[in-house]
Amino acid sequence: MESILLKLKFSRWVAALHLIVFILVSNAIAQEKPFRPEAGKFPPLEKAHSYRGELIFVDHANRRGSIRVQGAGMYFRNKSHPFAMLPYGIIRYHGAPAELRDIPIGTVLHARAFLPPDPKLSSVPVLPVNNRNKTAGYSGKGIAPAENHVILLEDEPSFCQREGKVWKLKQVEIQNNAGKILARCESKTGEVKTEEETMTFDAATRIWRGRERLGVEDLVTEGIWPANGKKTLNDQAVLLGITWRPTPKGVFTRFHVSDVWLDDTAMQRAAHNQTETHKAFIRSRWMPGWIDAVEYGKFGHATVTATLFGGMDDSLYADFKKGVSAMMNAVENTLKHTHGAYGPSHMASRGSILEVVKKDAAAPLGSSGIQFRFKTDLIIEGIRPGRVVRVCPGSWPQVQIPREEYLGGNNPEERFPTPAIFPKY
Amino acid sequence: MVKPIRIHWIILLPLILVLLASNSRSKEKPFRPKVGEFPPLEKAHSYQGELTFVDHANRRGSIRIDGNGRFRFVAPSPFALLPYGLVRYQGAPADLRDIPLGTVMHVKAFLPPDPKISAVPVLPVDNREKKYGYSGTGVAPAENHVYLLEDEPSHCKRLGLVWRLQEVELKEKAGTIIARREAQADKGKVLSETFSVDATTRFWRGRERLGITDLTDEKTWPKNGKKDLNDQTVFLGISWKPTPGGVFKRFHISDVWLDELAMERAAQIQNETHKAFVKSRWMPGWVDKVEYGKFGRAKVTVTLFGGMDDSLYADFKKGQKAMLASSENTLKHWAGGTAGTAQMASRGILLEISKTNKRAPLGSSGIQVSLETDLVTEGFRPGKVIRIRPESWPLLEVPREEYIHHTLDGIEKRFPTPDIFPKK
Numbered sequence: 143m144e145s146i147l148l149k150l151k152f153s154r155w156v157a158a159l160h161l162i163v164f165i166l167v168s169n170a171i172a173q174e175k176p177f178r179p180e181a182g183k184f185p186p187l188e189k190a191h192s193y194r195g196e197l198i199f200v201d202h203a204n205r206r207g208s209i210r211v212q213g214a215g216m217y218f219r220n221k222s223h224p225f226a227m228l229p230y231g232i233i234r235y236h237g238a239p240a241e242l243r244d245i246p247i248g249t250v251l252h253a254r255a256f257l258p259p260d261p262k263l264s265s266v267p268v269l270p271v272n273n274r275n276k277t278a279g280y281s282g283k284g285i286a287p288a289e290n291h292v293i294l295l296e297d298e299p300s301f302c303q304r305e306g307k308v309w310k311l312k313q314v315e316i317q318n319n320a321g322k323i324l325a326r327c328e329s330k331t332g333e334v335k336t337e338e339e340t341m342t343f344d345a346a347t348r349i350w351r352g353r354e355r356l357g358v359e360d361l362v363t364e365g366i367w368p369a370n371g372k373k374t375l376n377d378q379a380v381l382l383g384i385t386w387r388p389t390p391k392g393v394f395t396r397f398h399v400s401d402v403w404l405d406d407t408a409m410q411r412a413a414h415n416q417t418e419t420h421k422a423f424i425r426s427r428w429m430p431g432w433i434d435a436v437e438y439g440k441f442g443h444a445t446v447t448a449t450l451f452g453g454m455d456d457s458l459y460a461d462f463k464k465g466v467s468a469m470m471n472a473v474e475n476t477l478k479h480t481h482g483a484y485g486p487s488h489m490a491s492r493g494s495i496l497e498v499v500k501k502d503a504a505a506p507l508g509s510s511g512i513q514f515r516f517k518t519d520l521i522i523e524g525i526r527p528g529r530v531v532r533v534c535p536g537s538w539p540q541v542q543i544p545r546e547e548y549l550g551g552n553n554p555e556e557r558f559p560t561p562a563i564f565p566k567y
Numbered sequence: 568m569v570k571p572i573r574i575h576w577i578i579l580l581p582l583i584l585v586l587l588a589s590n591s592r593s594k595e596k597p598f599r600p601k602v603g604e605f606p607p608l609e610k611a612h613s614y615q616g617e618l619t620f621v622d623h624a625n626r627r628g629s630i631r632i633d634g635n636g637r638f639r640f641v642a643p644s645p646f647a648l649l650p651y652g653l654v655r656y657q658g659a660p661a662d663l664r665d666i667p668l669g670t671v672m673h674v675k676a677f678l679p680p681d682p683k684i685s686a687v688p689v690l691p692v693d694n695r696e697k698k699y700g701y702s703g704t705g706v707a708p709a710e711n712h713v714y715l716l717e718d719e720p721s722h723c724k725r726l727g728l729v730w731r732l733q734e735v736e737l738k739e740k741a742g743t744i745i746a747r748r749e750a751q752a753d754k755g756k757v758l759s760e761t762f763s764v765d766a767t768t769r770f771w772r773g774r775e776r777l778g779i780t781d782l783t784d785e786k787t788w789p790k791n792g793k794k795d796l797n798d799q800t801v802f803l804g805i806s807w808k809p810t811p812g813g814v815f816k817r818f819h820i821s822d823v824w825l826d827e828l829a830m831e832r833a834a835q836i837q838n839e840t841h842k843a844f845v846k847s848r849w850m851p852g853w854v855d856k857v858e859y860g861k862f863g864r865a866k867v868t869v870t871l872f873g874g875m876d877d878s879l880y881a882d883f884k885k886g887q888k889a890m891l892a893s894s895e896n897t898l899k900h901w902a903g904g905t906a907g908t909a910q911m912a913s914r915g916i917l918l919e920i921s922k923t924n925k926r927a928p929l930g931s932s933g934i935q936v937s938l939e940t941d942l943v944t945e946g947f948r949p950g951k952v953i954r955i956r957p958e959s960w961p962l963l964e965v966p967r968e969e970y971i972h973h974t975l976d977g978i979e980k981r982f983p984t985p986d987i988f989p990k991k
Contacts, residue, residue: 221968246664357835391961541810
């Protein structure tokens with residue numbers, strides 16, 4: 143009996159030892175090999191680190207900027223946190239595709255981000271891999287994650303629309319056209335609810351109703367909101383634009399409502415305007431994508447297979463049709479054209495689109511799921527598997543882009559911007 | 568025959584000498600603003616261009632200046648706002664952070680007051696004459712310290728100008744507009760220009776924000792083809808987009824304010840935005856005079872900078888408590904310890920408030936304020952920039968990039984160098 147017990151104990155010990163060794167080894171492997179996106183592969187969104195914060199600096203020509211990330215501590219103390227958009231990173235504003243230049247400074251954005259794919263080429267500071275766990279004094283933890291290469295950057299209404307959420311207004315408290323709103327973000331069905339949040343608003347808050355842009359004063363005049371005091375808002379469903387402003391009375395983290403969309407028409411009109419802005423932008427700067435394969439022919443001929451990046455308006459992808467002429471230009475991770483003194487078309491490889499294939503399976507974020515084959519007689523160094531390109535179907539207007547959006551010399555700094563632009567605190 | 572020629576030479580010689588001397592003097596001593604003096608606006612160099620970069624915390628940025636060449640070739644030209652420099656957007660006071668990238672701005676600027684501490688590249692004094700290839704001349708003036716930065720509607724309102732729409736030509740929700748800018752009262756100065764317009768253009772009518780399709784659905788504009796717009800009076804917001812068809816420079820209409828009410832409502836929102844901003848960051852000004860007392864006491868007289876909403880100046884009342892803090896040319900606060908900017912401020916009572924009867928120069932409010940404090944600091948010296956807060960304004964903590972920490976930050980935070988800007 144005793145020997146059986148001893149054997150059992152021994153076998154338990156052996157099992158436990160194996161488990162401990164396995165955990166330690168797998169933990170060590172995880173610590174040794176943190177996930178980084180690889181060239182030519184769209185990374186899975188679930189491996190991204192999520193955070194939100196206020197946009198405080200933009201270098202739109204290099205697709206980078208800074209965010210004051212909301213951490214565990216006093217928000218106003220948080221230093222600006224540099225970020226760079228991945229070449230296939232998607233920006234959304236007002237529920238529509240956008241560029242960094244479209245987003246006003248101060249807008250609170252939701253970010254999904256990864257470690258730098260290649261730290262040597264990072265255009266923003268490279269931080270220790272576990273930096274998201276570092277506590278920075280009163281700012282608390284999480285304000286400077288090493289995951290600063292962004293795959294998705296979206297403002298509050300874009301975030302809510304993607305996740306099927308709305309803000310339900312509970313109560314307004316007002317004095318002299320300014321005050322506080324108590325609201326809760328929840329799924330449209332009401333199943334998933336978050337904690338109630340108090341936000342400030344003031345006379346500069348824009349309230350959108352159908353075609354109208356109203357101010358707080360208009361709502362007071364119409365008797366919808368009181369001139370002074372509190373009013374219950376009965377869970378009115380709205381979408382909110384959120385910013386941040388310094389808050390009085392020792393409140394260290396309280397966000398500010400910049401916009402309220404009272405109805406679907408108002409939100410759709412805002413999205414339509416932003417979509418048109420972005421469509422015009424992409425038509426003039428060309429559709430980004432990357433090279434999947436190159437089949438080399440003779441005398442510089444080749445057939446190139448490329449995947450278009452995602453997140454654009456469908457009408458832009460629809461312009462890529464079998465048989466149409468097209469131009470392809472090598473670009474950098476910043477999506478800058480490599481030449482442009484005579485316009486991007488001057489150095490572009492010309493040819494025709496042989497085939498356009500839309501994959502049936504859901505495309506990963508960053509990809510459109512649209513692959514096309516392009517035949518050209520000018521295959522160049524920049525058109526290699528994994529390299530980023532921009533493509534222009536023949537139906538798009540030929541324009542010349544501004545100086546800061548193309549490489550104009552042999553300065554490596556222009557091609558690989560360094561993090562030197564960002565202040566150190 | 569010889570005599571009259573001699574007389575001519577005698578008359579011409581002093582004139583030539585005077586001209587040469589004054590020319591060489593003007594070359595030797597170009598005008599630069601001086602510490603403690605608001606410069607005369609008429610000595611400023613004027614230009615316009617597209618805002619392409621903003622470093623709002625240091626009150627600087629870049630503009631693609633409209634010279635006499637091909638606009639899209641022009642490399643962005645860095646600028647810094649003078650501490651008393653005014654920004655105006657949609658007819659109201661603004662901060663750089665309020666202005667969307669791409670907005671075409673009108674600029675009045677000077678040479679750097681002190682080139683050694685310029686936050687933007689210092690260029691040769693005559694750089695405005697330099698030709699930059701296809702970009703042309705005038706695209707990188709040395710006058711990059713800005714006194715007045717205003718968007719098109721603000722510029723028009725200040726000068727009493729309006730745009731009159733002459734003709735629209737549309738095809739598939741986009742096209743061109745021919746418009747003429749002229750004085751509201753008379754038709755003195757006239758500028759006629761062709762702009763692009765598209766489905767992103769915002770039309771403001773009373774409370775409404777419309778798009779081109781709203782105008783075509785209402786049959787105000789044709790869906791396709793041309794229409795005479797009968798000199799319709801509007802305000803325009805102007806930006807720039809690359810233009811097809813080999814057109815090297817054509818500006819784009821981002822906004823059209825179709826009536827006064829729409830423009831007033833836009834100005835009101837911007838005004839409220841700026842009021843909240845100044846109340847949280849305090850009113851900027853500079854020190855005119857310090858009368859020292861004993862044991863750190865002093866009476867400090869300051870002039871408040873101009874261009875703010877009148878209601879902000881009205882908050883400075885005799886007998887009221889106030890806080891005075893030294894600042895930098897970037898208008899950044901100082902902070903120490905953990906209690907933020909208020910901790911470093913000197914407290915006192917507003918003894919006198921006076922408003923000059925003369926017309927104040929741009930940059931000045933014309934309002935002088937005297938404050939008695941028991942903590943006079945090194946930052947309160949005549950000509951130094953300060954920020955002042957009347958007691959009625961909320962006490963707030965400014966974000967990290969907007970103050971200089973007295974121990975954690977280096978000299979670079981106090982005097983930002985031009986290194987941030989790409990080399991041309």
